[in-house]
Amino acid sequence: MYAILDIETTGGKYNEEGITEIAIYKFDGHQVVDQFSSLVNPERPIQPYVVNLTGINNGMLKTAPKFYEVAKRIVEITEDCIIVAHNSQFDYRILKTEFNRLGFAFKRKTLCTVQLSQKLLPNQESYSLGKLARALGIPVSDRHRATGDAQATVALFKMLLAKDSEKSIIQDTIQLEAKKGLAANLKTILDKLPHATGVYYIHNEAGTIIYIGKSNNIKNRISQHFTNSSPKSKKIQRHAATVTYEHTGSELVALLKESEEIKKLKPIYNRALRxxxxxxxxxxxxxxxxxxxxxxxxxxxxxxxxxxxxxxQSAKSYLFKAVETFNLCQKLTGLYPTKSSCFNYSIKQCLGACVQEESAENYNKRVLQLIEKNSYTNDTMVIIDRARAVDERSAILIENGIFKGLGYFNLNYQITNKKVLETIITPMANNRDAQHIIKSYLRKNKKIKILKFDN
Incomplete structure (x- = not known):
């Protein structure tokens, strides 16, 4: 569990600042489950440059609660949470200073989205929250106000979690929870999972991922793992301490993530899936x-x-349909072994390529249509699919026939060029499995939206 926060202060000398506004969003890795925001009377004047930056002035804070009046709520909402902030060193220091003035030792583990962004989003022009949000298509309202900046940090952190293919953020969090006595109760684990499409991760008590899977119904699939009596399932049941998941919305995204992360993390019980x-x-x-x-x-x-x-068998089924769709010859597709004409020729459904009555030039045009429909060898395109929310879509980037990676974008943020896409995309390996997954998915999902770019 994370407490994602932003704090505005009076400015001034080091460790003499006071809080003027605070916003905290309790985030479970998928959605906000609690929130708190308030102006705060700092009992000291605000520096003029801060007034110009935030719009918060001394008059606005005269009737605002003092820090000691909101301290209990801050302790409650951040209890057993990792504090996440953009430049967490600053926000955490300010909080600790305020609590020290009350004689209370406030101690929490922290994560900094500046440092995480530098690691997971390399080569950005700037890592300030405003510029980073613009580059990533994250809408920001009320910039330099606690609520607006905290909401933008929630969106940024959600993106960073999705980009963390090594799952180091989640594993560190589980290790922290394990120290607090995490109960390995399989029913309790199951109750927290959704009926949603995505990738799931089964962890042991140390936080190590021991199994990765993909499902269109995560809760049902984990239930199968926990009730199955196979030797592998029994081992998973014995060692499972918790299950985390990434809701993708798109089956294609889930398949690609599962394939990539199994290869990268090599979970002990995924050997067969490699x-x-x-x-x-x-x-x-x-x-x-x-x-x-x-x-x-x-x-x-x-x-x-x-x-x-x-x-x-699935290959033959596909080819039988292709013969009908593209009016191909059964003999030249290997579906009717013969030295003479194919069966369809005898019932006048084949134009005679099997006995050289139809010209090779005409016949090959239709075969090439089939090949082109199943290939993106030289294409630069984006496959747009469902995502985690109604106002969001997933994007799978193919550049000159090479799979580059995937990401999510808000529908309010228009994809206009490849540079924008490359910013939100998490790079992934263009291996044979990824190519297989994408081709197979496009073959089965003919209505999926594809946006093509000029090479």
Missing amino acids: RNSFTHALYSFKDEHGYINLVIDKADGRKKPITTFTNR
């Missing part, structure tokens, strides 16, 4: 008459496939 699940592929070749033939074969990393499949 193997390639796309066992068969569709290839093409030209025969001695110049006709493009299609053939289903076992996936081979040395050859470039048109598209890939999880098994031979």
Whole structure:
């Protein structure tokens, strides 16, 4: 649990500042579950430059509560939380100073979104909250006021959690909770999970991820893990201390994240999933008459496939539909082995490529349409899919046929060029599995929105 906050102060000499406004959002990693904001009477004058910056003046604070009057609420909302702030060293110091004046030892673990941004969002022009928010498409209202800046920090932290493919933020948080006596009660864990699409992470007591999975219903899938009697499930049940998850909204994003993070983190119970699940592929070749033939074969990393499949049967089912859709020859697609004409030719549904009645030029045009539809070899495009909220979409970036990564954007923030996209995108590996996942998903989801750019 995180307490994401922002504090405005009077300015002045070091450790003599007073708080003029504070906003705190209690965040569970997915949504805000509690919040508190208030002006505060600092019992000392505000520096003129601070008045110009924030708009908060001495007159506004005459009737505001003094710090001791809001201190109890601050302690309650930050209890058992990690304090998150943009330049947390400053905000945490100010809070500790105010509590010290009351004779109370205020102690919390902290996370700084400036430092996290420098690590997870390299090469930004500036790491000030305002400029970073503009670059990332995070809307900011009431800049230099506690509520507006704290809300922007919540949005930034949510993005940083999504970009943290090594899951170091979450694992450190779990280690902190484990020290406070985290109960490994499987039913308690299950009750906190959503019926949502995303990636889930099963952790042991040390916070180490022992299993990563993807599901369109995280709660149901974890329930299966916890009730299954297979040897692997029993080991997971024995070592599971907690489950965290990332709600993606998009099945494609979940599949890509699962694949990437299993390879990167190598959880102990994911060994079977490290193997390639796309066992068969569709290839093409030209025969001695110049006709493009299609053939289903076992996936081979040395050859470039048109598209890939999880098994031979799904490949054949796809090819039967393709024969009908593109009016292809059963013989030249390997679905009707024969030395003469194919079956469809006998019922006048094949134009005769199997017996060279139709020209290779005409026949190949239709085959190339199929190949182009299943390929993005030279394309620069963004696949736009569902995301975590109604006002948000996910974006998967392909550049010159290479998968570059994925991210989320607010619908109020228009994607206009690749530079904007590259800012919000989390870089990911362009390996064979990622290519398989994207091609397979596009093949099955024909209505998905694709935005193309000029190379």
